[in-house]
Amino acid sequence: MKIRLEEIAHARSGDKGPHSNVGIVFGHEDVYKWALAVLTEERVKKHFEAIALGKVIRYELPNLWALNFMLGDSLGGGGSLSLKNDAQGKTHGQALLRMEVDLPDELAEHRLEL
Secondary structure, eight states: OEEEGGGTEEEEEEEETTEEEEEEEESSHHHHHHHHHHSOHHHHHHHTTTTOOSOEEEEEETTTTEEEEEETTOSTTSGGGOOSTTTTOTTHHHHHHTOEEEOOGGGGGGOOOO
């Protein structure tokens, strides 16, 4: 079934100098394991192609069922140097949650209540 990530995860994001940091936390270990194969650096880079001008790096946090992405050169210098509306990347987490994915039927029971 096609869903948005917001149906299976929560997000938090912010700035790291000229880069933004997006953490995605899943509510179930099976969903996290599935996400390891689906949410690749390449896929997230494509999703943020207009924003992340540098490299996208993924960090895995299996003890938290979470993934953390660094979106390289996504803030136009960051903080007071940037002319972007979101110079600190606070909306990047919500933007990633809007990504559409094909969730296997056997994981549908782990969707979050919206």
